[in-house]
Amino acid sequence: MKTLITLSIAVFFLFSTFAKAQSTQTCNCVEELSFINKQIKEMTSFKKQMKGNKLSEYTTTLNQLEREVTTQMSVTDCFSKLNALLSVIKDKHAHIRHMKPVITSEIVDQDVELELFRESELFKNHPKSNMSVEELTAELSAKSFESLEGIYEKKESMTVGIIKKGDAYEGVVLTSNNKGWIPGQIAYRITPNGENMYDVLTSDIPGGKLRYVRGLLYSNGRLWHLKKEATNVISEVKEDQIDWEFKQLTPDTQYVYMGTFSNNSKNVAAFNKFYEETKDKFTAKNIIVDLRDNSGGNSKYSDPFYKIFKKNKMNVYVVTNFWCGSNGEQFTLKLKGLKNAKHLGQRTYGALAYGSNYGNLINSPSGQFAIYPTDMNFHKFINYEYVGVQPEIKLSFDKDWITQTLDIIENNN
Secondary structure, eight states: OHHHHHHHHHHHHHHHHHHHHTSOOEEOHHHHHHHHHHHHHTSHHHHHHOSTHHHHHHHHHHHHHHHHOOSSEEHHHHHHHHHHHHTTSOOSSOEEEEOOOSSOTTTTSSHHHHHHHHHSHHHHTSOBOSSOHHHHHHHHHTSOTTSSOEEEEETTTEEEEEEEETTEEEEEEEEEOOTTOOTTBEEEEEEEOSTTEEEEEEESSTTSOEEEEEEEEEETTEETTEEETTOOGGGSOOTTOOSEEEEEEETTEEEEEEOOBOOSHHHHHHHHHHHHHHTTTOOSSEEEEEOTTOOOBOGGGTHHHHHHHHHTTOEEEEEEOTTOOTHHHHHHHHHHTSTTEEEEESOOOOOOSEEOSSOOOEEOTTSSEEEEOOOEEOGGGGGGTTTOOOOSEEOOTTSOHHHHHHHHHHHHO
């Protein structure tokens, strides 16, 4: 009997969840916008940047958004409006999160839940392309590799066709191994934001957690986690790459990979061990400092190596890709300040002028959203925010980047 009662409760919960999903989720976006505006104005980045014409631009944007938002607005539309306001500030660390999705990926992980999900109004009414999958595939197959338009794969879970719509782009599901998506649904909204730069709005599944990422670079057939078939990943670090690694590549050249400067306890322990083991080993003429995919952290885990490289007068070759961010970028600039340093690879992420000391999330009045504000001031790096640190030598995408760097070192010698 207890088992039957438990099962009945579970089924009731599922039907309640999908009943909720049958109506469009709304919020009081007037209140939400007012809240986000107040939080933004407390940020160091706002106080440093919003002066003169920039303050006028912010005020104009706010006034326009105030005319557009309503007290019963869809959560997705409101989320977009809030991000439109935050985007006036050049501060990639600051962001807004969606906290209360109607549906989660876990809910639709089983067959019964999936069937209910597929029958819900939320799923049936999710925006779809006005072109058939066959038409989209045929049109996008003819696009050049350099064009943002084209066919992409997302981590073997589905293929997505990106097509231009007016001033923006849609990312349409073409094939899917993901239970939450079916062909024809629009999974991405993509807006230009600078040269080869785009803001991306997506969700985990229809009705799932919304995600808005600003200032993503399109390069080498890749936009965020979407990659074209011809994309050559030889320039990227391997998935099993450990965060701290030291190698002797040639008699004259050593290599160090630094994957993170995070404050989390696991990385602190790894740093301490690595530093003690390697601090006296940096003796070669040249050192390759690989900072690809280093998302940053605390300078107290990067500065000790700067002191070693400077003291030992090594020729420093810094290698970065777009996913090198925050303190990884600040460390890149510090190394570039050495007279015997060169920067190779690809421009960095462009998130180094500010930061968050405490990592606090502040919930909005409805609880639908939360803002992650910044409070750290590295405004001296403002000219690199969004645009990143540009390398002196751009490496090609058809040959391993460390091999290319070794070739450059040999030619220099």
